[in-house]
Amino acid sequence: MFEKQIYIARRNRLRDKVGSGVVLIPGNTESPMNYPDNTYHFRQDSTFLYLFGLDIPGLFGIIDADSGNDTIFGDDITMEDIIWMGTKPSVKDLAGSVGVKNTLPFKELFNSSAHLKDNRIHFIPPYRAENKLLLQEITGIQASLLSTYSSMELIRIMVEMRSAKDREEISEIEKACETGYQMHVTAMKMAKPGVMEQEIAGTIEGIAHAGGSGTSFPTILTQNGQTLHNHDHSFKLEKGRLMIVDAGAESNMHYASDFTRTIPVGGQFTQKQLDIYNIVLKANNTTTALIKPGETYLSIHLKAAEVIASGLKELGLMKGDVHEAVANGAHALFFPHGLGHMMGLDVHDMEDYGQIHVGYDDEIHPINQFGTAYLRFGRRLQKDFVITNEPGIYFIPALIEQWEKEKTNNTFINFSKVKDYLDFGGIRLEDDILVTETGARILGNRIPITPDEIGLLQ
Amino acid sequence: MFEKQIYIARRNRLRDKVGSGVVLIPGNTESPMNYPDNTYHFRQDSTFLYLFGLDIPGLFGIIDADSGNDTIFGDDITMEDIIWMGTKPSVKDLAGSVGVKNTLPFKELFNSSAHLKDNRIHFIPPYRAENKLLLQEITGIQASLLSTYSSMELIRIMVEMRSAKDREEISEIEKACETGYQMHVTAMKMAKPGVMEQEIAGTIEGIAHAGGSGTSFPTILTQNGQTLHNHDHSFKLEKGRLMIVDAGAESNMHYASDFTRTIPVGGQFTQKQLDIYNIVLKANNTTTALIKPGETYLSIHLKAAEVIASGLKELGLMKGDVHEAVANGAHALFFPHGLGHMMGLDVHDMEDYGQIHVGYDDEIHPINQFGTAYLRFGRRLQKDFVITNEPGIYFIPALIEQWEKEKTNNTFINFSKVKDYLDFGGIRLEDDILVTETGARILGNRIPITPDEIGLLQ
Numbered sequence: 025m026f027e028k029q030i031y032i033a034r035r036n037r038l039r040d041k042v043g044s045g046v047v048l049i050p051g052n053t054e055s056p057m058n059y060p061d062n063t064y065h066f067r068q069d070s071t072f073l074y075l076f077g078l079d080i081p082g083l084f085g086i087i088d089a090d091s092g093n094d095t096i097f098g099d100d101i102t103m104e105d106i107i108w109m110g111t112k113p114s115v116k117d118l119a120g121s122v123g124v125k126n127t128l129p130f131k132e133l134f135n136s137s138a139h140l141k142d143n144r145i146h147f148i149p150p151y152r153a154e155n156k157l158l159l160q161e162i163t164g165i166q167a168s169l170l171s172t173y174s175s176m177e178l179i180r181i182m183v184e185m186r187s188a189k190d191r192e193e194i195s196e197i198e199k200a201c202e203t204g205y206q207m208h209v210t211a212m213k214m215a216k217p218g219v220m221e222q223e224i225a226g227t228i229e230g231i232a233h234a235g236g237s238g239t240s241f242p243t244i245l246t247q248n249g250q251t252l253h254n255h256d257h258s259f260k261l262e263k264g265r266l267m268i269v270d271a272g273a274e275s276n277m278h279y280a281s282d283f284t285r286t287i288p289v290g291g292q293f294t295q296k297q298l299d300i301y302n303i304v305l306k307a308n309n310t311t312t313a314l315i316k317p318g319e320t321y322l323s324i325h326l327k328a329a330e331v332i333a334s335g336l337k338e339l340g341l342m343k344g345d346v347h348e349a350v351a352n353g354a355h356a357l358f359f360p361h362g363l364g365h366m367m368g369l370d371v372h373d374m375e376d377y378g379q380i381h382v383g384y385d386d387e388i389h390p391i392n393q394f395g396t397a398y399l400r401f402g403r404r405l406q407k408d409f410v411i412t413n414e415p416g417i418y419f420i421p422a423l424i425e426q427w428e429k430e431k432t433n434n435t436f437i438n439f440s441k442v443k444d445y446l447d448f449g450g451i452r453l454e455d456d457i458l459v460t461e462t463g464a465r466i467l468g469n470r471i472p473i474t475p476d477e478i479g480l481l482q
Numbered sequence: 483m484f485e486k487q488i489y490i491a492r493r494n495r496l497r498d499k500v501g502s503g504v505v506l507i508p509g510n511t512e513s514p515m516n517y518p519d520n521t522y523h524f525r526q527d528s529t530f531l532y533l534f535g536l537d538i539p540g541l542f543g544i545i546d547a548d549s550g551n552d553t554i555f556g557d558d559i560t561m562e563d564i565i566w567m568g569t570k571p572s573v574k575d576l577a578g579s580v581g582v583k584n585t586l587p588f589k590e591l592f593n594s595s596a597h598l599k600d601n602r603i604h605f606i607p608p609y610r611a612e613n614k615l616l617l618q619e620i621t622g623i624q625a626s627l628l629s630t631y632s633s634m635e636l637i638r639i640m641v642e643m644r645s646a647k648d649r650e651e652i653s654e655i656e657k658a659c660e661t662g663y664q665m666h667v668t669a670m671k672m673a674k675p676g677v678m679e680q681e682i683a684g685t686i687e688g689i690a691h692a693g694g695s696g697t698s699f700p701t702i703l704t705q706n707g708q709t710l711h712n713h714d715h716s717f718k719l720e721k722g723r724l725m726i727v728d729a730g731a732e733s734n735m736h737y738a739s740d741f742t743r744t745i746p747v748g749g750q751f752t753q754k755q756l757d758i759y760n761i762v763l764k765a766n767n768t769t770t771a772l773i774k775p776g777e778t779y780l781s782i783h784l785k786a787a788e789v790i791a792s793g794l795k796e797l798g799l800m801k802g803d804v805h806e807a808v809a810n811g812a813h814a815l816f817f818p819h820g821l822g823h824m825m826g827l828d829v830h831d832m833e834d835y836g837q838i839h840v841g842y843d844d845e846i847h848p849i850n851q852f853g854t855a856y857l858r859f860g861r862r863l864q865k866d867f868v869i870t871n872e873p874g875i876y877f878i879p880a881l882i883e884q885w886e887k888e889k890t891n892n893t894f895i896n897f898s899k900v901k902d903y904l905d906f907g908g909i910r911l912e913d914d915i916l917v918t919e920t921g922a923r924i925l926g927n928r929i930p931i932t933p934d935e936i937g938l939l940q
Binding site for chain 1: 513514515516517518519520521522523525527528561564565566567568569609610611612614615625680681682683684685686687688689690691692693696699700706708709710711712713714736818827828829830832833834878880881884
């Protein structure tokens with residue numbers, strides 16, 4: 025937990041901005057795995073963590089902008105709980121530790137329904153079904169309509185508050201980066217022919233749990249990198265294949281890291297692999313150099329697309345004018361996703377608020393073109409934003425087949441040449457970047473990325 | 483997945499037993515962690531796994547006892563899914579692989595509501611809020627009342643079917659035991675003074691993910707073993723303390739293991755620790771020797787209580803007649819939980835059906851006495867049941883203080899002597915046991931358990 029003053033200041037700032045009404049901030053409950061008492065590791069809601077800091081299940085926060093009071097609802101533990109779960113501070117003491125004076129038993133929340141119905145209420149769209157049922161009960165709004173009735177005003181305020189990271193938050197992200205470094209270097213060392221993907225994925229998951237609160241998202245670790253979010257770890261590594269690892273950790277305070285590296289199983293790139301690898305590496309380095317306050321991430325994404333199209337043209341896989349190719353989205357056959365996303369308390373920061381409200385604004389709107397449409401974050405960068413930079417090149421047989429059949433962008437793609445790459449897989453390289461006053465800083469020790477650095481580890 | 487004939491036979495058996503009506507078997511969906519698309523590792527529902535075997539999210543099974551048809555509802559993947567998640571077999575092919583001929587798109591489930599309302603429907607009490615909302619929608623029963631309207635008949639049938647394990651199931655449990663063995667031996671080797679509990683807990687969690695589907699329940703690893711289900715891993719191990727590790731793995735097919743060991747940090751028991759340790763070890767070995775078809779687990783639990791009371795009497799911590807002490811529940815100050823539980827596809831097998839329906843029957847009823855009331859499983863053993871055997875002795879300061887103040891069982895407890903143990907912690911030793919034709923077999927290689935065996939690892 026941070027100092028109590030940080031949470032008090034955040035709640036006061038929110039109260040000032042929202043002006044009037046009652047803000048409902050449900051904490052998360054335990055999430056059952058296969059029966060009620062067998063739960064996944066607890067993950068507190070990020071908005072609750074940001075405003076109230078308390079990392080235990082079964083709490084509910086209310087910030088009343090009219091009365092100026094904050095309240096935490098929650099139940100103290102019983103003697104039975106002490107035997108099974110140990111002694112714990114009272115809700116009163118917990119609330120006090122983050123500067124909240126008022127506490128009430130959880131059941132009192134249901135008695136506040138009448139009060140809530142008389143007031144303007146603000147809440148974020150709930151993503152857990154338990155909180156949908158709870159909000160349905162206390163607000164009277166049907167579960168399926170809660171998202172519609174969520175508060176755009178609260179979303180805008182929270183995005184504004186959480187986008188630029190505090191010094192304390194950056195330091196937590198750096199802890200997550202340190203664990204992420206260990207995860208990736210371990211995976212590189214383990215990537216020998218004959219090893220099961222699952223063995224490496226499990227081992228680095230263990231490093232994430234040993235070093236913090238586990239992984240910040242389900243680990244992608246596969247020699248079938250042509251699938252962007254491949255969570256299958258059931259294959260045995262084969263010499264000469266490319267292994268993509270997209271994985272990160274949470275710090276103990278739940279700040280995220282998120283890195284991707286791609287390495288040759290057995291340690292040696294073929295020339296064909298190296299040619300593609302160097303294009304992706306150039307796209308990564310070029311875009312990091314462009315990141316600075318005032319630039320839009322959409323323009324930097326398109327710059328990555330240009331580097332990729334230009335490199336693929338040199339290899340004979342693309343043709344024609346590079347700018348025109350990118351304008352037509354031809355690069356997206358190979359780079360069908362966005363350059364990156366914000367990162368903070370969530371690996372896709374604030375994605376529960378709605379990606380468009382985090383990544384875009386009145387000035388920068390999403391582009392509805394295949395590939396760029398998946399860019400999660402496009403708006404103008406500001407100091408202390410933390411973003412990922414993750415260009416990639418993939419050869420996705422089903423997509424290549426579809427484009428060729430439909431003649432999509434066939435003035436820019438050499439399909440006959442592309443067919444030599446159908447068993448190539450994919451390459452993605454991702455760092456976590458802090459926007460500084462004048463440019464960018466890669467967070468954490470940069471994980472080995474040049475072919476030479478990688479080779480030394482294997 | 484097992485052979486398709488196994489699932490067909492199970493569904494036919496269920497259909498025969500239930501006789502009439504429609505059985506609803508919801509599969510699980512992905513479970514969101516901190517925003518909709520960032521999910522915990524997927525855990526399929528165990529009943530769905532038992533009857534339909536398919537380990538992917540977003541499926542729903544219906545077993546129609548009237549028409550004799552089984553149907554799986556689910557959606558095929560789109561081109562967008564292929565890019566992000568890879569190619570997958572169609573729902574039709576998946577269903578075929580477990581012997582189900584009829585498949586329908588998921589949305590058709592909502593069109594079957596009218597049909598469901600005309601028929602007797604059977605379902606297990608849902609434990610995930612997502613499935614509560616879904617069942618509410620298709621059955622018209624309010625979410626909060628679903629448990630009340632669940633089918634006792636279906637519960638009884640499923641308990642009957644799942645209690646004795648098939649040969650194939652036992653082999654899966656043994657795989658989980660093998661991973662559990664690696665987890666525990668690794669923890670023993672790592673338990674040096676100065677190491678953080680979290681580092682060991684995370685590392686063994688990684689072994690569970692590397693060897694199968696992760697841990698079968700949240701790992702307990704603590705030098706504060708006086709708390710039975712302590713999930714806090716935030717302490718640095720201190721020389722001379724006792725470290726309890728209660729942890730197990732899931733096989734790739736989601737069968738569980740569940741073991742507990744207690745070891746001295748730094749490798750050497752004190753005499754005081756050894757005296758208590760040997761009582762718990764004796765309770766464990768004695769009860770394993772008693773396990774055989776026809777015995778009730780309640781009687782074996784009480785035998786463990788006797789071994790414990792008798793040992794503590796020898797040490798001067800208890801006094802008076804041992805049988806009388808156990809009859810009065812005096813041992814429960816030190817052994818406040820049950821001897822064990824069934825284990826299978828769930829670590830507390832079928833606990834979502836209601837513990838009382840799994841652990842008790844018309845013959846054996848739960849005893850409502852502190853300590854024994856927590857015995858999850860009491861009924862008569864049958865061949866091929868798999869159960870845990872986990873006696874323990876703990877010194878729980880808050881409980882000791884309460885009993886002394888209220889003079890609970892003070893004719894059997896030497897409170898003045900007990901006070902010398904307030905900083906002792908706790909000891910628990912747990913194996914997984916298969917009930918054989920004539921007795922019991924400890925599943926997997928037995929994890930080192932004698933003080934000598936433990937000492938050799940450190």
